[in-house]
Amino acid sequence: MKSTSRIVRLLAIAVVLALVVTTGVACKPEPQAEQPEVKIAFLYAIANPERAGGWDRADWPGIVYLRDELGWEVAIAENVAYSDSWNIARNYADNGYDIIVFPSNGFLDAYLEVAPEYPNTWFIMTSLTDTLPNSPRSAAWVPDMYMYGAVVGMIAAKASETGVIGVSGGMPIPVLELMYSGIIEGAKYVNPDARVIVSWAGDWVDIPKHREITELQIQQGADVIFTVTGPATTGVFEAAEAGGAKVIGYAADWYDDAPNAVLTSLIVDKKRMYVDMANQFLSDTLEKKMVMCGAEYFSIADFRGSLPDDKVAEIQDLFEKVKAGEIVIPVVEHPEVGP
Amino acid sequence: MTDQAVLQFGLAVLRAATPLAFCALGVLLAERAGVLNIAVEGMMLCGSLAAVLTAVLTQNAWLGVVAAVVVGAVTGLVLGALVVLLPADQVVSGIAFNITAQGLTSFIYKITVIRGVQLIGPATLISLAGPAARGNFLASISPLTYVALVLTCLAWVFLFRTGPGLLWRSLGESARASHASGMNVRRARMAVLVLSGVLCALGGASLTLAWVRSFTDNITMGRGFIALAAVYFGRWNPLLAVLSCLLFGAGEALAFRAQALGSGINPFYYLMLPYVLTLLAVGLMGRAVGPKEAGKPYLGG
């Protein structure tokens, strides 16, 4: 009896292990049928980047373009812990990938350190960085996050009736502190009395926490909300919908996520970065460089009736002027947005 | 603080405490019958996903609750098969269960939800009277919170004032004595775990249906373990355990409010509050003696 129960126990463990393993395997992207010419890999810190709110999701149109229109083999590593990013990048390089993309500032260290080890592989950063790795084949498309914030601030201040804007974030990383300073300055440009409340949740995934933070901001008078976080964005939507506030989507068009809660989105055209990169790669003109991506990479999504037309026109007008360089928001850093 | 702020604070506490309360009851009842339910976190996850998916499919939040109950019962049976019938080690099985549940729920969520982040439909479970309740405290509370409070009182009366409650506690204090008095220990514990699974799944359902109306990978974020701590803090008494859940809820609600008030202290200290409370609870109650049999498999009949 003793030995049979031991066998049963082993079986049970095996079943559990099998479940875990199959779950992991099932998450892997299916390989492309045809033999592709170019192999490209993307590293993401979160699961389901195509669905998560925020920066990573803005990659998706670009990834679809590379995969479906150019027929490249695209590998996507999800849930990459920052500490694992070195080895995962090396692994792709060893396996003959031509291009490895780091779409997040969090992978900066791995980007800088691994690239010099593989001078024949392209290492691309599509996020904030001020240096390039010591490798001939490295390039970065660097969005101007301060200007991005300033435009968000302008839209928010224009749309807000109370003059209070709720801004929340997962963790106070430098990119966000810079962007949120831009929001304050942009809002002040439109409405000198505008008040921006900044709160940090302490993580990117805890939906209930983000919900509570947003609800609290609404209780303090905020009627326009902006948030940069991970999967926890739904918590922000829920609170906004319940509290009658409107959310400005970050980087991608968020309308479909919460039609009742989204005001508009300030889209970042990351696809354009990838199209440029691909064209240059294919024509052998890709070189070591840093491309600064300003307002010309931004676009405002359809308001879909969430604001009166005259306000929408005012906002479009402001944005055109920013793009044309007629309005310049000087860079002022607000250390108080940090913790 | 204004009246409105107090009211909102109270609601925030209840919102945060309700999932904990369900899970604490589930854990407590299991431990009172001699089974350590570490799997609470995984059961909660399963319940929260089942509730969300069903609510999205049927556009009816209450059907989501029903789905959570069914799935919770199944998780109870699975855990029971592991720790009562085999019986495997309760801690290890619980951890394995949690890992599996996390992978499984993430996977199912990924293949079933076509559109990205989205909120589920009608918010009928967030407050009793819906948006009309604005300003009325009692009408703003979730019906699931009421259910949790009623279940808490019922659990207390059952455990300490009825005959079957005495049998239940005997299971947790001495499986041998229970067996000797004619009880089928394994069958009883299976039933206990099914009920425990249902309660933990309800905790998950109240998280997704009555709080955030959405799901994501590992949405519970360790709340099941906080419930586990609440049971210790509450000395295996349903009333005290749910009271400690309210305390943890208050810690969580307070954390954001303190940050919003801008007291100049780094907000991350406030964000630590619920977890520090948990640590303190376990630390202070380090010597609390729970049901003797909790964690021990019963090899007899």
Place this chain on the structure above:
Amino acid sequence: MAARGATEAVGPAEGPDEAFVGQAAVLEGIHKSFGPVRALVDVSLELKRGEIRALVGENGAGKTTLMTILYGMLKPDQGHIGIWGRRVGSGWSPREAMRQGVGMLHQHFSLVPTHTVLENVLLPQLTWGALRPDWKKHRAALGKLCEEYGFQLRLDAPLRTLAVGQQQQVEILKLLYQGTRLLILDEPTSVLTPQQIDSLLNLLAILRRQGHTVVLITHKLPEAMSVADAITVLRGGRVIDTVARDSTTPEALARMMVNRDISGLDLEFESRPSAEGSAGKTVLAVRDLVVGGEGGRPAVDGVSLEVKRGEILGVAGVAGNGQMELAQAIVGLSQPSDGPVVMSGKDITRLDVRGRKNLGLGFIPEDRHEHAMFPEMSVRDNLTLERLEQPPLSRAGLVRTQECRRAAIEAMKEYDVRAMGPGVPTGTLSGGNQQKVVLARVLSGKPKVIVACQPTRGLDFAATRYVRERLWAASEEGVGILLISSELEELLTLSHRIVVMFRGRIVGEFKRGSFDIERIGLLMTGQGRTP
């Protein structure tokens, strides 16, 4: 698992059976094996209504197995069971047995320590369906029952606050309240003081008077002789004989039990000289030793004692009066809050267990599995564990397996450890052989002092005798032994001196030659203290 083939085995049909009429219970041709071990071989037994039957035999003779089959906890491989003149069916289980008035008092109580007496007694009456039992009615009925049998029990007292003897009464009360008319008691006296044993035996007589049938499982012949109407002897899974009490003697029974002449065993010890005359220097002493206990009251409260070279000092007392705490403080498992522990003139209070061991302090713990050995590990590992670092068992820091094996085999031979080989897990050995392993390990360390706690608990005749002889031999070689035991007979047999502990204090001391069993028994229960 045990139910396999039960239908064929237990009987074709349940119902009245002429063969069983007039008997309280009948067991017929019972066979039972556990794997390769044949626990019972063709055992038949008839119990008359209203008799007290003693079931005697060594450990492993099958007494308890037989009775758990009667009680329905185990299913026999073959054979029939009849209760009150009816053959029982395949559904025979403890629940069914209880329904028919068969109850069993196990060696380990089946009580819930946190529940009250009332709740414990009522446990079997409760059902999942009945939400509100009639507590009042039960309370009144129980009060009456207590009076009838002379139980002094407060029904609302939590069980854990009760002394062992009272807990046993609760267990019996529980059985009686369920309507038990055939009562099986498994070694009921092993946990009791002499006075408690007397009152238990009295209770059995009362039960008989009221028409109950009683089976007393015991290995203590005097008990069997004092109260039983008839005595059945089991040996090696077979019934040797059933004899009327009046037509036998303890010596005859003992012969049947072990199949060899054991008379004179105790006399051998009796005739040994007291060590007093030849007493050498003190090898172990504690002075005003205080060890903290639970609830503020010290577990050991100012104990002073000395063990001389070659002396066996017995510590008598009911379990839980500070003896174990005393032993732990001496061997270094706990720190006393006051008072030094001195070995051969050297203060060892600050040394840890290993330090004391190295000075020659051997320890035979009470609980073999918890403290004395690693049941999962092999006999070889258990025997050599403590000497592993010394040559020849290891060289250059590496263990030499062959040397260990040789040393283990040697020790097994010397200490008569019977096992398939040195590689078998120690936990699979019989209790006696396990204790021999412990003994071998302790004695092979050439100790100067041994603290022995309940060294023969749960051992059978032969093993008990072996352990006692080794301890005696050690004392003759000059080892001082502190012998803590709740078996008074053991202390009387071995000790040169006996001290009695009660509530953490020493309440009496007796020298060999002037041992007074009555007084020792009284002192153990806190009575008859010398003013």
